[in-house]
Structures are given as C-alpha cells and as structure tokens.
Amino acid sequence: MASDKQLVRKYGRIADQIIALESKMRALKDEDFPKKTKEFKEYLSQSNRDVDTLLIEAYALAREAARRILGLNAFKVQLIGAIVLNSGDIAQMRTGEGKTLTGLFPTYLNALTGKGVHIVTVNEYLSQRDSEINGQVFDFLGVSYGLNSANASKSEKREAYAQDITYTTNSEIGFDYLRDNMVSNFDQKVQRGLNFAIIDEADSILIDESRTPLIISGGSTIVANMYQAAYQFAKTLKTGSENDVEVDLETKQVYLTEKGMQKAKDYFSVNDLFSIENTELFHLILNALKAEFTFKEGVEYTVQNGEILLIDQFTGRIMHGRSYSDGLQQALQAKENVEIEEETATLATITYQNFYRLYAKLSGMTGTAKTEEEEFIKIYNTRVIVIPTNKPIVRKDAEDYTFGTKHASLKHLVQEVKEFHAKGNPILIGTTSVESSEQISRYLTKAGLKYEMINAKNHGREADIIARAGQKGAITLATNMAGRGTDIKLGEGVAELGGLVVFGVEHNEARRIDDQLRGRSGRQGDPGFSRFYISMEDELMIRFTSPKIRKNFLRLGDDYIKSRIFNRAVNNAQKKLEGMNFDQRKNVLDYDNIVAQQRETMYSQRDDILTTPDIELVIRRMFYTTAYELVLKYSRIVQGERTLEVNNLLSSIDGKLIPKGEFKAQDFEGLENNQIAELITKAMMKFYHGKTEGIGSEVVQKMARGIILEAFDRHWTTHLNVVSKLKSGIYLQQYAQNNPLSEYVEQATRLYNKMKVEIAEDVSDKLSKVILRDVETTNQPQQIEITDKDIDAIFAETGITREDLNPEILREKFAQLKAKVDAQDETKLKRLKVQEDILQGLVIELAKRGMPVVNNEINLNQSDVNQMIKTFGFENQEFTREQVEAKFKELAEGKTVNELFSLNVALQVLGSIADEMKKINDNNNQDDPKPGEKVGEKRSKIG
Numbered sequence: 001m002a003s004d005k006q007l008v009r010k011y012g013r014i015a016d017q018i019i020a021l022e023s024k025m026r027a028l029k030d031e032d033f034p035k036k037t038k039e040f041k042e043y044l045s046q047s048n049r050d051v052d053t054l055l056i057e058a059y060a061l062a063r064e065a066a067r068r069i070l071g072l073n074a075f076k077v078q079l080i081g082a083i084v085l086n087s088g089d090i091a092q093m094r095t096g097e098g099k100t101l102t103g104l105f106p107t108y109l110n111a112l113t114g115k116g117v118h119i120v121t122v123n124e125y126l127s128q129r130d131s132e133i134n135g136q137v138f139d140f141l142g143v144s145y146g147l148n149s150a151n152a153s154k155s156e157k158r159e160a161y162a163q164d165i166t167y168t169t170n171s172e173i174g175f176d177y178l179r180d181n182m183v184s185n186f187d188q189k190v191q192r193g194l195n196f197a198i199i200d201e202a203d204s205i206l207i208d209e210s211r212t213p214l215i216i217s218g219g220s221t222i223v224a225n226m227y228q229a230a231y232q233f234a235k236t237l238k239t240g241s242e243n244d245v246e247v248d249l250e251t252k253q254v255y256l257t258e259k260g261m262q263k264a265k266d267y268f269s270v271n272d273l274f275s276i277e278n279t280e281l282f283h284l285i286l287n288a289l290k291a292e293f294t295f296k297e298g299v300e301y302t303v304q305n306g307e308i309l310l311i312d313q314f315t316g317r318i319m320h321g322r323s324y325s326d327g328l329q330q331a332l333q334a335k336e337n338v339e340i341e342e343e344t345a346t347l348a349t350i351t352y353q354n355f356y357r358l359y360a361k362l363s364g365m366t367g368t369a370k371t372e373e374e375e376f377i378k379i380y381n382t383r384v385i386v387i388p389t390n391k392p393i394v395r396k397d398a399e400d401y402t403f404g405t406k407h408a409s410l411k412h413l414v415q416e417v418k419e420f421h422a423k424g425n426p427i428l429i430g431t432t433s434v435e436s437s438e439q440i441s442r443y444l445t446k447a448g449l450k451y452e453m454i455n456a457k458n459h460g461r462e463a464d465i466i467a468r469a470g471q472k473g474a475i476t477l478a479t480n481m482a483g484r485g486t487d488i489k490l491g492e493g494v495a496e497l498g499g500l501v502v503f504g505v506e507h508n509e510a511r512r513i514d515d516q517l518r519g520r521s522g523r524q525g526d527p528g529f530s531r532f533y534i535s536m537e538d539e540l541m542i543r544f545t546s547p548k549i550r551k552n553f554l555r556l557g558d559d560y561i562k563s564r565i566f567n568r569a570v571n572n573a574q575k576k577l578e579g580m581n582f583d584q585r586k587n588v589l590d591y592d593n594i595v596a597q598q599r600e601t602m603y604s605q606r607d608d609i610l611t612t613p614d615i616e617l618v619i620r621r622m623f624y625t626t627a628y629e630l631v632l633k634y635s636r637i638v639q640g641e642r643t644l645e646v647n648n649l650l651s652s653i654d655g656k657l658i659p660k661g662e663f664k665a666q667d668f669e670g671l672e673n674n675q676i677a678e679l680i681t682k683a684m685m686k687f688y689h690g691k692t693e694g695i696g697s698e699v700v701q702k703m704a705r706g707i708i709l710e711a712f713d714r715h716w717t718t719h720l721n722v723v724s725k726l727k728s729g730i731y732l733q734q735y736a737q738n739n740p741l742s743e744y745v746e747q748a749t750r751l752y753n754k755m756k757v758e759i760a761e762d763v764s765d766k767l768s769k770v771i772l773r774d775v776e777t778t779n780q781p782q783q784i785e786i787t788d789k790d791i792d793a794i795f796a797e798t799g800i801t802r803e804d805l806n807p808e809i810l811r812e813k814f815a816q817l818k819a820k821v822d823a824q825d826e827t828k829l830k831r832l833k834v835q836e837d838i839l840q841g842l843v844i845e846l847a848k849r850g851m852p853v854v855n856n857e858i859n860l861n862q863s864d865v866n867q868m869i870k871t872f873g874f875e876n877q878e879f880t881r882e883q884v885e886a887k888f889k890e891l892a893e894g895k896t897v898n899e900l901f902s903l904n905v906a907l908q909v910l911g912s913i914a915d916e917m918k919k920i921n922d923n924n925n926q927d928d929p930k931p932g933e934k935v936g937e938k939r940s941k942i943g
Helices: 004-020 022-026 032-044 051-070 076-086 099-111 124-141 154-162 170-180 202-206 224-235 258-268 276-293 328-335 352-356 370-380 406-423 434-446 462-467 511-518 539-544 547-556 564-611 616-633 646-653 673-692 697-736 740-769 788-798 807-819 826-848 862-871 881-892 897-925
Strands: 090-092 117-121 145-147 165-169 196-200 214-218 245-248 253-256 301-304 307-310 345-350 361-366 384-386 401-403 427-431 452-454 475-479 500-505 528-535 635-638 641-644
Touching: 004 051, 004 076, 004 384, 022 051, 032 051, 032 124, 051 076, 051 099, 051 124, 076 090, 076 099, 076 361, 099 117, 099 124, 099 196, 099 361, 117 124, 117 170, 124 145, 124 165, 145 154, 154 165, 165 170, 170 214, 170 345, 170 352, 196 202, 202 352, 202 361, 202 370, 224 258, 224 276, 224 328, 245 276, 253 258, 253 276, 276 328, 276 697, 307 328, 345 352, 345 564, 345 697, 352 370, 352 564, 370 384, 370 511, 370 564, 401 406, 401 547, 406 427, 406 434, 406 500, 406 528, 427 434, 434 475, 452 462, 462 475, 500 511, 511 528, 511 564, 539 564, 564 697, 564 740, 616 635, 616 646, 616 673, 616 697, 616 740, 673 740, 697 740, 788 807, 788 826, 807 826, 862 897, 881 897
Parallel strands: 090 361, 090 384, 117 165, 117 196, 145 165, 196 361, 401 528, 427 475, 427 500, 452 475, 500 528
Antiparallel strands: 214 345, 245 253, 301 307, 635 641
16 A cells, blocks of 8 residues: 555646646636536546546646636645545645645536535534635536535425535534435435535544434433433442442443442342343433433533533534434433433434445545544545645644643643733633633633633634634633634734744543644644643543552642653553544444444335335235245244144135135145245235225325335334344343344344334235225215115114114124125125115214214213213303203214214213203292392202
C-alpha cells in the first residue's frame, strides 16, 4: 500500500495538469461553462465511461468557475485533497486550508453522472452555508443542487434529493432512509439511491457519533412507575467496601455483585433475576445502574425545561431530537425527577457505520483523523491521506502544565489568561464538558474578565461567536469542538501580537480532539500558541493513574510540573482509550451486522412488494412457505421413517386455507414434503381466487399489497425489539463459557427465520378470510317489501323464534346454520345470508320505533340501572316517560345494531321506572302538606 507521501506526489502531478489548463479555461466565455457541463454529461451517458477520465478537465473547469464567482483560485494542495476525495478516501486537511472549496471539485465531477451526490455536514447551519457558497458555482456550471432540512416537507425533501447535488445533515439523511422503508407506496419515498457521499468533519460523523444508532420509535411498552422503582432501588446500592455494585471506570460499565443481586431479589420479591419472566425487570435495573453510577448531568446529558437532552461527547453540542434507546432515556428521567416518557418500541433503526457503507462510494474531509485510520480502513474501507498545508505551520505548542488539584490548575490558567489578555491576544479556552466550562466561567467572572461562552446550554450563536473569536482582546470559552466548520480569522494587528492563544483544560479521550483544539490557532501560516492544563482530578487522570501517584501530586500545592515523560504517559493513556472506544464501536457494529444483513434483505423484499406489477407472485411464495411449514408440523418420525399425519393436516386446512373437500388422504401418498406443499399451495391459490372472483384486479392487488405490508412491518418491528432485548442480556452467556457474539448471531438468525415464517402464516390466514364485493355506487339499492308472512316463513325454515330477535343471538344462530351447509352449496349459503339480513333489519326497525325486540327476561342490577340513567342524562332528577322516549329518539340517531338494542332495553326499563315514579307522585299529591313542609319533599331521587 502506497504511503501518504507517495500518493501526495502522484496526485500532485495530476494537480499540475489541472493547473496547466488555467489559461485555456480563462479563455472561455461565461455561457460556455454550462455547455461544457452538458458535453461531460453526454460523454458519461455512454456505457463504460468513468468519471475519472474527465477528472482533469472537469476540475480545471470548476476551478475557473470558482475563481470567477467566488474570487477563490484553488491552491495545488486543495486540488490534491479534491483528488483524494474522488478516490473514495478521507482527506485530512488542517483548519483554515479551505475544505469547503476542496469539496466543490469531486462534487461537480460526480454530479455529472446524474446519480446524485450527497454533501453531509454535522449541522444545518453548515449545510445551508456551504450550499449557498458553492451553490453559486454550481448554478454557473449548470448543475442542480438542493438543501434537505429536518423541517422540510416530503415533497421538498423529494425535490432536494432529485437534484444533481444534495446538501444535508448526517442524522436527517439517515432518518430519511429509514422513513423511506416504512412507506406504503413506492412513490412516497424521498431518496433515489445512495451513490456518492462526501462527509464534512468525517471523524465526528463516522466515528464519534457512530456509537449512537439512529432510531425511529413508536408505541409504548413499560409504565413509568417501573422506571421509578428501578431507580429507587439503584439509589440504595453502594460501591466501595459495601460492594453492591462494581463500576469499571475505564470502560464506564457497572455490574451487580452477588450481594447486589441478592438485594435486587429481596427488593423486587423475585426468586430468580435471570428467568424469562424477569428479563424486563433485569433490563430496567441495568439501565437504572447506568443512570446512577456512570452518567453525569452536564457531561453525557443536560436537563432543560424538564427535558433530558443528549450532549455530543466530542462537540459539546446538544443533539436535538436524539434520545437513548432501550429505556436508558427513561432511567435518566427517573434519576432527574422529570416527566417520564413512555418507552417506545423501535420501528426502524440503523447505525451510522452500516448506513454509510450502503453508498457506492464514500469519502470525507476532516482536520484530524490519521490517529483513527485503522478504524476507517476496517469499517469503511477508506484510507486517511494527510494533505500538506499551503503554508508552513508556525504555531508554538507549549508543554503541558500538570497540577495536583483542579483548583490550582484553574487559578494558574486564569493568571496566564490575564497575561495574554493584557497584551491583546485573542484567547480560546477549550473544555471537555459543560460542567467544566461552567466551572471555568466562574473563575473568569471572579477575575473580572469578560468572555463569550459556548456549550450545550448556550449554542444558538455558536458560529457567530467563533467567527469573532480571533478579534483583539476576545476571550472565548467553548466545549472542545464547538464551532467546527467555522474559521477563526485573526483581527487586525493580532498576528503581530503572536496570534490566537488556545488553552485546553483537561486532555480529551482522543488525541485528535486535542489536535482539533490546537488547530483552531495557526491557520494558513498565522502565528499562534497552545497549552494544556492538567490536574490529577481530571477524569482521564483518575481513570489511568494510581491513587498513590495522585496523592504524591498533592504535595505540589499550587505549583505544577512540566515533564515530557509524563506527557508521553498521558499520550499512551489516550491511545489506550482510543483503542477501547474503537473496540466499543466495533462491538456495536459486530452486533448490528447481523441485523444489518436482515434489514437489507427485508427492505429489498419490501421494495419488491411495493413495485411488483403482479402481487400474486409474492402471495404464492408466502402460501408455499405456510404449506411447507404445515407439512413439517404434521410430520412425525416413527421408527426412523417419516410419517405424515394426513388427517390432522387436512383438518387444519380444509375449508380454512383450501376449498372444503379438495383433498383425500390418499392424494398425498408417496409424495415428498415439497410436492405435498406444492399441491396445497395450488389449492390455497384456488381458495383465494374464489374469495376474490369477480372483483377488479386493481382492487384485489391493492388489498393484498396492504395486508402483506402490514404483516411485514408489524413482525419486523417485533423482531427488532426482541433482538434488542436479546442483545442487552447476551453478555451473561460468557459466564457459561460461551461467546456472547456467536450466541447472539445464532439466536438472532433463528428469530429472523421464525419471523419470516410467521409473516407468511399471518398473510395466508388473512387472505384466506378476506371477502370482497363489487359495489355498484351508481345504482340505488332495491327496495323489497317484507310482510309478516315472509317473516313467519323464515322462522319456520330456520327454526329461529321471535325470542331470538337479538343481534348477537341472530348472528350466532345463523353461524350455526351456515356451518351445517356444504361449502360448495353457494345457493343455500346466499339464501341464509339474505334471511339473516332481513331479520337483523327487523331488529333495527323495531329498535328505532322504541318497541321491545326480545321477550327474554333480562337480569339487571342497580349499577346497570344507574348507568342507563347516566346515559340518558337523568342523574339526580325526576323524569317522565315522555322525556325518556324523546331522549331515546335523540340518542338513536346513527347508532349500530348493538347500540340500538342496548338503548331499546334502557327505554323499556326507564319507561317503567318513570311510570312508577308518576304513581308515587300522584299518591303523594293526594295528601295535604303539613305546615312547613315543601311539596314533593317526600319524593326520592333516582340514581
């Protein structure tokens, strides 16, 4: 494999050829540029034409277009970076080297194919800014571009993705992909394929954010009090000598000890924490432990307006619209005593790693990624090529100051800030967390220093503050990567003072994050200065130094040490953490890979269902799967030979999945399983066709497609949630000396295969029960005169009596009558259907008229009567029969048969009560009232 230097020299020669065309391109008229673009597109439309053959001329054309429109003439190093991007690798270019302009060239070249190019950024501000800047050049060149945002409508998104070039954010493009695979009509999709993506701040998106998968959720599972109970239990546990839990500071994992497990059993009154029925409880306990012992407010998350908001660990930005899955979000809500949302079921999910690997070609730009090259190669198959700077770097990176305590560290930091501030140098202070930035802000305020602060709680003006951070005397306090994508340009006279001064408070987990902070200073050959302040109370030091070393450092008091040996030790600790974080991300990917394969298959089959012109091909496959599984179900091995329980098989399908009497037992003799399944499949198709005969094919296809998609999505959602729960507890397999990943893959595969069968069986069952009728909407229904004689004839033929005139009784009686009729006797079945319709109609008519429809005695208790009074609105008042009948007519409007029947019963009951009340009142009114007694005082209220 060629080294970076070899590749830079190779690409440098290509860049020279591009620059050599400068005079030729300058001779072009403005109107020639879209003409050249059209020529390029026509050239690439021919078969076996590759964009690489146009690279030199297309880059030269785009370079001249950028010079005319933006006033920027790309440097050779920018062209080298642009060639790296087109080759499908990561270009590492330092801050201020012009990555926005560099990305323009491969974007234009690949847009010529018409297959689409996606420019992916970390936030919508950068997407909009870059589309507005480079969009002017694309307009001039004659290629289309669009901007995709979270607030865009579906039609706006579809239009944005339809352009040659689409600017979007990393999360939105992933969510669009998931949503596209949940649509019920193929035309509702917004994306048109994943051809080529150029990712800005590639390390932030492809590495830092890859630990949090994209999830679309819906529905609810566990009630809130379960989370509260789990958290209240977690609060009773102790670490240290009590030893209820073990917390691994290096990996930030927390486990219950034997003592802790016993406490859990006692607290929740269970005998076995690991039994199947307690899987959900154990899952809740684990999340509560994580929330209590490894998650800190202001570090991993923040609380705003009663809501838990996630913080990007590497940028310090709030990740709006993102939440932890699998109940961890609810565990944090219980911890912070805010409203607990219902835990949702996962409808669709994908990791960033598996999403971006779907692209035919992937590349990216960043200022720091070389230290993570191994991960880029292993996961994305992309190298990280370091592009030399246009001008030499003259920034001074001073040695770290290491203190015993945080207080001593910050006291000295403020003193050095004052010294540089007095000279007029702009100062940028980078922190690792919101908590740390707020702590430093208090020191700065106490020292009387004015400053601007950006963190997860205050990032609305991020880009604006960062852009002014290079002005004379400016002090900016920011979480480590705030303002990425926006250059800090030095104000007038600042270079003469020594440029921008950068202080880092604590080292970050990854060396590249430290490098990014330093890289804010010294852009394009500017002078600058950087230094890191470390204390033994920093998280990195606590995790990777012994208590003895930390204790020895306390002897320093307010003093510090400068030691290259110690700096190397810190560097090694960061390397170890980088390896651990890589292993964690790789572990996430390893577990997601099996689901990713399943997801790609499911989404591909789902697209087939949406687009196939003949849905019966899909139906037949599902019928065959169902038939084959039934054959296996009723097969037995007897004395080493397979025996089919034919009678049991036939009773399970006869008249249910196939026409009644279709097969006899001897029809299956001597046949193999697949042959029997094929015969049953043909019969199932025959049964289905009989159900849909005479109906327009378009109606049938739409109905069948809907049933299949509903089953597909419902079972896939269930599968995702089952494997998610499986993953959360699979680590317990290691105690049985099993490989958790291997066990997970095996069980997830078994669950997937089971799901596929269940989908087929579900669809087969629903399609076998479907009844469609062609409704002629233009014809008025025929009026038929029914006489008492007709009703008596029906009673005589069916054995039904007047006492059976009840909707439910009639439905049950006719179901029994139909069951006795041969399924092939359509005439008899239709006659019974007409007779049932007539009698049900009679019930409705009698109910509408307020007449009793049954002679059966109905047993009612006081509660039933009270409910009737409440329904009629007569609570705590007297009523008359006239009022009851008037209310009945009002309530009867638009009611179903069953509702009318219930109202009719209430009419009879309340009418009788009203009659009795009238009698009582008449009797009471015959007596003269006693002195001081009000008329009607003896009356009792009903209800």
